[in-house]
Amino acid sequence: MPHKLTRIRRLRDELRPARRPVMVAVAGDSAAGKTTLTRGLAEILGPERVTTIGVDDYHRYDRRERKGLPFTALHPECNHIEIMEQHLQLIATGNPILKPVYDHGTGLLCRPELVEPREFVLVEGLLPLHTRLTRACFDIAIYLDPPEPVRHRWKVERDTRKRGYTAEQVLAELERREPESAEFIRPQRSFADVIVRFSPIDGDPPGTPLSADLVLRPTIPHPDLSAVLADDGHAIQLRLTRDEDGRPVDTLRIHGNVPAEESRMVRKAIWSRLGVDAGDPPETLGGIGDDVHSEPLAITQLLLLYHLVTAAR
Amino acid sequence: MPHKLTRIRRLRDELRPARRPVMVAVAGDSAAGKTTLTRGLAEILGPERVTTIGVDDYHRYDRRERKGLPFTALHPECNHIEIMEQHLQLIATGNPILKPVYDHGTGLLCRPELVEPREFVLVEGLLPLHTRLTRACFDIAIYLDPPEPVRHRWKVERDTRKRGYTAEQVLAELERREPESAEFIRPQRSFADVIVRFSPIDGDPPGTPLSADLVLRPTIPHPDLSAVLADDGHAIQLRLTRDEDGRPVDTLRIHGNVPAEESRMVRKAIWSRLGVDAGDPPETLGGIGDDVHSEPLAITQLLLLYHLVTAAR
Structure with missing residues (x-):
């Protein structure tokens, strides 16, 4: 019945033109x-x-x-x-x-x-x-890739607060799930264009906000930030490295304590590369919950926004 | 993004070969x-x-x-x-x-x-x-096309017995639905290859089982029954007529009181045209509920079975 398939496809393309x-x-x-x-x-x-x-x-x-x-x-x-x-x-x-x-x-x-x-x-x-x-x-x-201790803490916090479990139940469930996390969830990391890892950095004093490490795979074209990130030693660093599997990647590290001015400069740089006419990047960037703000999250979101908007063109 | 659509289709055809x-x-x-x-x-x-x-x-x-x-x-x-x-x-x-x-x-x-x-x-x-x-x-x-009085009786019987309504409720609902039946349900009749109408025939004594009138549109190839149905005046008749809209159709009438021998002959004729090796048509044909049997239904089902089996080839 291939004629039927053709008939269905013709009609569908005619009657339901789709915008992707x-x-x-x-x-x-x-x-x-x-x-x-x-x-x-x-x-x-x-x-x-x-x-x-x-x-x-x-x-x-x-x-x-x-x-x-x-x-x-x-x-x-x-x-x-x-x-x-x-x-x-x-x-x-x-x-x-x-x-x-x-x-x-x-x-x-x-x-x-x-x-x-x-x-x-x-x-x-x-x-x-x-x-x-x-x-x-x-x-x-x-792919979101926080270190396991950070993720466990987040899961305990959420599931005890919003889903009615005790901390012991959540920890037992995490243990029960670990083999399947390893077998099915974590292998997805290798198919991501951007890997986002919020984590503390060794040597930071207690109370330092989490930093972000972004792995930017060359599977999609990332914005060129080399001009704004030319000097090493700042709180936002772009590095050419190899990923776990040896493939070449860029990594962008945004330190949890990044100074406001430095963050603003990088945000403006990404924003300007978007070619949107409006002046400044949106203010809602980086919000976690009601009134906690994270600069690393704001820059992460802005970089992802860059990809979403350019993909739409 | 037409490349994406192509990628999806190629992968789908490769990974999920479908049997229609x-x-x-x-x-x-x-x-x-x-x-x-x-x-x-x-x-x-x-x-x-x-x-x-x-x-x-x-x-x-x-x-x-x-x-x-x-x-x-x-x-x-x-x-x-x-x-x-x-x-x-x-x-x-x-x-x-x-x-x-x-x-x-x-x-x-x-x-x-x-x-x-x-x-x-x-x-x-x-x-x-x-x-x-x-x-x-x-x-x-x-398309199933019983006369409205027959359908109303069937609906009252079913909905009072199985769905917990009173007869008055069912009749009121039928009246409420009538404009939409006319606008949306009945127009589908004109797109059917086979229209099945179970109804009493004028002049039949009370208690006569319902007869079947099948409209066979030449939109699909029907089995040639002219040889077994050559003579007019029997309880099973094939006629060249025009449908409500003037289009040429065959109509097959199976009278509610069709003699067992005549019915058996027609059933064997359809069955043999199927080219199945087994001897006789299945015994379950024509069953309504637990122990009511209808010859017109049996022949109707067999004719439809013919179409299903030939379409599968």
């Missing part, structure tokens, strides 16, 4: 900071231009069903990976989807929701870069 | 007999070869939400038509879907379910032939 969005993956382990980063980007771009999709909604089993299973929610077998691939393809080609919904509060799968792609689609979750087909859907792939 | 199923639409108004016909076909083919999809699951609103709306569940606005189109395209091209689920008992939308296409996919519901894109997905389109 910029697709961004924000991958990383549980509590790696995906939502903070994604929410910040959505705020800067404007919610009316952004669709956010959490691919952890593609859970195959609800919480009760998972209790009897030999793997955790991190395992691909525990997720509708093929449907996730299908939905990402649909969204990437400008089509709506009826997305499944997993309620993190009750642990139940519930009524799906209609999701339409806006200009930018931010896809965050545990496994967005897990298969070749999902990876083919993205214009920019980001 | 035979797609059958069974359209018709509420209580027109869709489930009885579909279940009968699925039994004959064998459940392991059949996927049944009820497109009434694509309701956009649950029962409570519909209460405040100016249209009934029959209205396309009340359904995720674009998602229905998308899912039918996916299934028609051999892909799985995560299908929404509407619970007719509670009137709630609930957890979606994974549906994979088997060899035959039977798609029943109110609006499967509503759009050009859905119609392009089917190999065979069937």
